[in-house]
Structure formats: structure tokens, C-alpha cells
Amino acid sequence: MKKLFLFLLCGGFLLELGFAANPKTIMLVLGSADVDVLNERIAIAARLYRTQPIQKIIVSGGCGAHGSGICEATAMQEGLVRNGVESKKIYKEENAKTTVQNYVFSRILRDESDQQIIQPGDTVFVVSNHWHAIAVAARLQQYDAVVGRFYIEGNIVPKATDKLDYVGIFNAQPDNDKFVLRGSWLTPEACWSVGDSLYYLQNNMVYGTDKDNRSFSLQRAEDVLHSLNLLDAAHSRAFIDGGKFWWVRHGDSLWKVEKGSKKVSEKLVWSNWIAGMPDVWKKGAFNTGVLWNNTLLLFANEKILVARLEKKGFVFVKETTAAEYFGNWPFTWGKSNVAAAMGDSSTGNLTLYRNMERMAIDQDLQVIAPPVANKLKWIEDPK
Template sequence: MRKLVVIVLYFALVFKGNASVNPKTIMLVLGSADAAVLEERVAIAVRLYRTQPIQKIIVSGGCGAHGSGICEATAMRDGLIRGGVNDQKIYKEENAKTTVQNYVFSRVLRDESDQKIIQPGDTVFVVSNHWHAIAVAARLQEYDRVVGRFYIEGSITPKATDKLDYVGIFNGQPDNDKFVLRGSWLTPETCWSVGDSLYYLQNNMVYGTDKDNRSFSSKRAEDVLPFLNLLDASHSRAFIDGGKFWWVRHGDRLWKVEKDSKKVSDKLVWSNWITGMPEAWKKGAFNTGVLWNNTLLLFANEKILVARLEKKGFVFVKETTAAEYFRNWPFAWGKSNVASAMGDPSTGNLILYRNMERMAIDQNLQVIAPPVANKLKWIEDPK
């Protein structure tokens, strides 16, 4: 059978919604665990870049998906730069293992100023050599209020079971909160224990369960953590685990929140919190943090910040990557991209969560064992 040659030049879907004040044109390049396919998609993206005024580019794909030896986002970034693309325009999304996760993680990726890269009113070209780009572009437009366009070029042999709406990305789940939640279940933003119960915050829901996950409950996040309603919504939020409390960073604000009462006990200025903090950390987004053995660790997408606790507060020590700081860091976890972190009071170990997995590190900074899946029951109707 002859291969079907597909060339779809910036086909636009009809946008409905309010445009942003300064709309951008963005390219979202979808990754692949196959090196040859990845190279082809990069070449397609370079050709589109030469014909369109692209302001920002997201390359989406993690490390080691399906057992490959590729860090997809890094490979795509390097290929785009070789093709003449301005490296300052490229942002790496290094969590995604599937097309669903390309959407889930790219839509909330933030730039160096802690602003979402994809904003309502923007035009987003979803680039690939496969028709999965169509479904991703459609979902972005329907639920993220952008002008969705797909740019597909390549030779594909369809299978009898192939569907235009790849794995039901567009029509499979009309509730976008549920779609996003399930696409990364369970990847907590923070977690804590009360007696024998464990609680996980993910997106707009708190999931509670016993340690064996025999029973579970779900509640709206704002009902459990009412201070969430008061955070600066124009910036990301990051939970820093302090044991019996969290520090919650949002913009240039840092609130201390007691875990027992869930009440704010102190309000600080983020940019003044760590003596010697680099400027990039004062303005940029990071994912999570933890105070562990009198050392403060903050995790961003590709780097971590290390600070020591002194009598007058925290003092900056260094910026590095988790792959360099911890021993036997797994390749599939990239350089630093951790979703949440907490100290385990029973063992003294550091527990890290990332993209549906968790991993323990001992006090000698040694990864104890390879990451394991977070196999917690899925809630069909999350509150």
C-alpha cells in the first residue's frame, strides 16, 4: 500500500473567546520516543518557523519514554537551534510521556517571568508528522481559548483502527478539569499526613486515603485549603514543605501555612527570603520545595536551588541540578523536574513525586530505589 502524504499548512480552527491584550503566535512541537520521528518533526517545525512570526516555542517530551534513551525536549531544542531558531524563544516541557500529557503539561508551562506561555487569544500551531496534532489543537482551542492550528507534514500509513481524534483527546472527555487530572493521575502538588491518612493536592482537588488505599475521599481543594482562594492568581503557586507547615510562594509573596489548622500564620516577601538568592529565582517559577535536614531545596524544571538554614534565615549555597546533587538520579526524571517533595518523619528519607511516580532518597543523598508508580484509585467523579 502506498503511503499517504499529508501536508496541512496551518489549518485554523474557529476561535471563540476573548483575545488577550498582546496575542502571540506560539509553536508547540510534539515529541516522540523514536529518534528518527523526532528528527522529522524538528525539520517540519523549522520550516514552519521560517514562514511564520513565531514568538515562543514549546518542545514537549520527557526522557526515556517507552524505554528510549532520548530526552525528547532537549533533542528537539538542540535540533531547532541547529536549524537556525533563536534559542531564547524555546521552552522545554520535559514531563510528557504521551500525547495527552503533551497537552496537559504544555498548557500550564511558564516562562522566566512566571507567566503562562500559552495565553487566551494566542495562536498556537501544534506541529507533528502525525494527525494527533489535530486533536491537541482542537482541545487547546476549545478549553484554553486560543486560536488552534495544526501543522502536519509527512508520510503516514494509516491503520484500520486509526481515528482522527487520536485516543479520544478531543471528544473523549468534555470535562477538561477531569481530563487534565486523569492525564497525570496521581502527580501531587503537595501531600501531607494526618494520623494514618494521607492527603494529596492535585489541581483543584484534595484526595484523601489510608496508607493501603483501601478507602478514599475527594473534596474541592478550596474547601480543605481555604487560603488557596486568596493567592495571587496571576502567578504560579509552589508549596515548600517545612514539616508541620508549608511556605506557599505566589508571586513575590510567601505565606506560612500551618498544616493542622490550614491557616496562614505569617506573611513574608519572597524576594527577600533567601540571602543571596539569584535574580532568576526571584522572578521565575519553580515547582516545589522542602526543608530537609536543615537544607532548603527548591526544584525548578531544569535546576534546583540549595540554601542552608542559619539563625537569621536561609542563605543561598548554590544552583545545580538534581541529577548532579543526588546520587543515581534516574535518567527518566530529567535534570530536576519534581512536582512535590516532603520529608518522611518515620524514616528521615526525602520523598519526591513526579509525573505519576514517586522516589525515596536517603540522608546520604542516595536514590534508594528506582521510581515506582503512584497506583491510587481513580475517582470517576472528582468533586
């Protein structure tokens, strides 16, 4: 007779660290493309919420992972609210398609004030019905200076090949910068071309290559874009592509950086830049933007801002979602979550990058073809 093992795991890892003055208790709920599994994890998270003083909750899981028809983070948010959780406590991370990406994207998720949600000294409960939560909690503690705890409840049956360190999340790569980079390779936050060469900025590195990716070069980001060292480190940075330059937003500052010289040519006040800009965009984080056909598009996680270029500057037009603004927007790209955007002067098309993929949009605002993978040589491959 086949036996099922019902178990409840609640564990923690303690480490003496320099904790923040006001540490929080956070819940990180790992998604699943399987609806039944996802509902089970929602129920587990709701039960934990009733027993712990949880201040913020991250629900992590993308749209259409493994061919599913659900947006995991949205489904978890809605399910938790139905179970009595305050919606204002829940933050959606809707990029991740794997457990590794649950870690990669959740650790940098920001709130409505552009503050990183998971901070040193916080206690983070990683919630699931599977032991992959153990490895994620351990990695958060080891590399993100939090008190990492796992909360697992369920009736899964262990296999002979099952390992507690699920897919080597904790032990496979001791260099966390490299682990994070590999988990989202390649997802640039800015890109540009010089002659036949293409350059991509991701995290703290600039990756250069030819159009066929026959070879590549690596440089520290600060050695290429010297102004990065001078940005407001307390806030996120966002590159807005303007053609021959970027506007780089950080906090309430907006710097114009020339692509050719990489020098700052103008400094502006972010909150005054767009006439009529809603307060949520003045204070909150967004990922990237682009000036395309005299229209300014800013991409946040779940929405985009549209502004019109007039003689005296930019004027707010509307806030919408990418799925509503562009025709044929793919379900797997959610409502936005675009990481980088760049106009193509030769074709007039717009290229968008999101979670290891890219796609092109024509001047009629129609997606030209489904997203394609950014398959570029890894930084440790032979050059």
C-alpha cells in the same frame, strides 16, 4: 505495489473569544521516543518557523519514554537551534510521556517571568508528522481559549483503525478539569498525613485515603486550604514543605501555612527570604520545595536551588540539577521537574513526586530504589 501517501496538512479552528490585548503566535512541537521520527518533527517545525511570525516555541517530550534513551524536549531544542531558531524563544516541557500529557503539561508551562506561555487569544500551531496534532489543537481551542491550528507534514500510511481523534483526546472527556487530572493521575503538588490518613493536593482537589488505598475521599481544595482563594492568581503557587507547615510562594509573597489548622501564621516577602538568591529565582517559577536536614531545596523544571539554614535565615549555597545533587538519579526523571517533596520524620528520608511516580532518597543524598507508580484509585472508581 504498496503506495505511500505524501501529505501536508495545515488547518485551523476559529472561535470568537475574548482575546488578550497582545496575542502571540506559539508553536507546540510534539515529541517522539523514536529518534528518526523526532528528527523529522524538528525539520517540520524549522520549516514552519521560517514561514510564520513565531514568538515562542514549546518543545514537549520527556526522558526515556517507552524505554528510549533520549530526552525529547532537549533533543528538539538543540535541533531547532541548529536549524537557526533563536534559543531564547524555545521553552522545554520535559515531563510528557504521551500525547495526552503533551497537552496536559504544555498548557500550564511558564516562562522566566512566571507567566503562563499559552494564554487566551494566542494562536498555537501544533506541529507533528502524525495526525495526533489535530486532536491536541482542537482541545487547546475548545478548552484553553486559543486559536488552535495543526501543522502536519509527512508520509505516514493510514490504517483501517486509525482515527483523527487520536486516543479520544478531543471527544472522550468533555470535562477538561477531569481530563487534565486523569492525564497526570496522581501527581500531587503537596501531600501530608493526619494519623493513618494521607492527603494529596492536585489542581483544585484534595484526595484523602488510607495507607492501603482501600477507600478515598474528595474535597475541593479551597474547602480544605482556605488560603488558596487569597493567593496571587497572576502567578504560580509552590508549596515548600517545612514539616509541620508549608511555605506557599505566590508572586513576591511567601505565606507560612500550618498543616494542622490550615491557617496562615506568617506573611513574608519572597524576594528577601533567601540571602544571595539569584534574580532568576526571585522572578521565575518553580514547582515545589522542602526543608530537609536544615537544607532548603527548591525544585524548578531543570534545576534546583540549595540554601543553608543559619541563625538569621536562609543563605544561598548553589544552583545545580537534581541529577548532579542526588546519587543514582534516574534518567527518566530528567534534570528535575519534581512536583512535590516531603520529608519523612520517622525514617529521615525524602520522598519526591514527579509525573505519576514517586521515589525515596536517603540522608546520604542517594536514591534508594527506582521510581514507583502512584497507583491510587481514580476519583470515579467505587469508594
